[in-house]
Amino acid sequence: MNILFLGAPGCGKGTQSKIIIKKYNIPQISTGDLLRSEIKSESSLGNEIKDIMASGKFVSDDLVLSLVSKKIEQDECKNGFILDGYPRNIAQAESLDTLLGEKNIELEHVFLIDVPTETLIKRCTGRLVCNNCGYIGNTDRGENPNDNCSQCSSGKLTQREDDKEETVRNRLKVFDEQTAPIISFYSEKNILHKLIGGDDPSVLSNKITEILKA
Ligand code: AMP
Numbered sequence: 001m002n003i004l005f006l007g008a009p010g011c012g013k014g015t016q017s018k019i020i021i022k023k024y025n026i027p028q029i030s031t032g033d034l035l036r037s038e039i040k041s042e043s044s045l046g047n048e049i050k051d052i053m054a055s056g057k058f059v060s061d062d063l064v065l066s067l068v069s070k071k072i073e074q075d076e077c078k079n080g081f082i083l084d085g086y087p088r089n090i091a092q093a094e095s096l097d098t099l100l101g102e103k104n105i106e107l108e109h110v111f112l113i114d115v116p117t118e119t120l121i122k123r124c125t126g127r128l129v130c131n132n133c134g135y136i137g138n139t140d141r142g143e144n145p146n147d148n149c150s151q152c153s154s155g156k157l158t159q160r161e162d163d164k165e166e167t168v169r170n171r172l173k174v175f176d177e178q179t180a181p182i183i184s185f186y187s188e189k190n191i192l193h194k195l196i197g198g199d200d201p202s203v204l205s206n207k208i209t210e211i212l213k214a
Contacts, residue, residue, distance in 0.1 A: 001026060001080040001212065002105060006183065007113035008175040009168065010124035012197045012204065014136055016113065017084045019205040024212075026080040031088075033134070034067045035059060054161045056171040058088060058178070065095050072103065083107075089178040093185045110186040111208060113197040117172060124168040128157035 001024060005013035017028040035053060038046035049059050068086050071077065087093040100107055115123075126139035128147070132155025137143040149155040162171065186192040193211055197204055 001109075002083075002100075002107050003080075003109045003111065003212075004083040004107060004186075005085075005111050005113065006179070006186070007111075007197070008115065008117075008120050008179075009171045010120040010127065011113040011115045012123075012201060013084045013113060015201050016111070016205055016208060017082045018136075019201065020082050020208070023209065024080070026082060027076050028082045028084050029068055029071045029077070029086065030084040031064045031067060031086040032084075034071070035064075054167070056162050056167040056174060058174065061089070061091050061095065064088075064092065065099070068096070069099055072099070072105070087182060088175075090181055090185060093182045107191060109211065110192045111211075112183060112186075112192060112194045113204070114194060115197040119198045120172060121165065121168055124163045124171075125165050127160065127163050129160055130155035131158050132156075 007013050021028055035049055039050050052059050064086055087096050128137040128143055130149035133152035135149050135151040137157050143157055145159055147157045195207055
């Protein structure tokens with residue numbers, strides 16, 4: 001099963017991916033996570049992309065393509081994968097098409113999660129991520145920066161550098177300008193499912209499961 005989550009920052013792509021990982025035991029390929037781990041490891045690539053990511057701009061298409069391509073080749077992806085945060089513009093969608101075509105892999109479902117802008121801003125600016133296990137919390141659930149993670153107990157909850165309000169607004173603008181055009185790219189392929197997010201994540205994940213079972 002090869003699926004893709006599409007949607008603006010804060011729409012719940014990461015949360016839904018984590019639910020699918022548990023249910024179907026297929027890995028998530030999140031370009032944001034791959035890039036953040038480069039930064040965390042202080043590799044030369046990480047140092048190069050740090051400021052770009054902190055500003056909410058995109059890193060280069062070639063770089064994300066090579067990260068995704070390496071990951072797809074790994075054994076853990078042989079039964080399928082969840083793409084989260086890639087592709088993010090038309091050029092990336094076309095490169096992904098070529099890459100999958102070369103490997104004889106079919107992208108079966110694209111889930112577009114639509115959430116009102118003000119909800120996206122509130123979610124992103126309140127989002128707290130565990131620096132150890134990647135658990136995603138939020139201040140609107142009573143969690144605070146520097147709290148111990150409720151899932152792994154050894155990590156601390158921290159705000160992502162690019163979740164500050166000004167940067168979030170910039171990321172949403174970049175989404176509208178560059179990522180939204182790929183919605184029609186996938187709807188023309190008849191693999192797009194448009195879902196309304198913003199409620200309880202389990203409501204959305206039930207809808208996704210129904211589609212995957214059909
Ligand atoms: P995310 O975790 O998906 O919100 O991504 C965080 C940041 O990583 C983005 O704002 C970009 O700076 C960078 N990034 C993630 N995925 C891509 C991509 N497909 N193309 C370019 N930049 C990306």
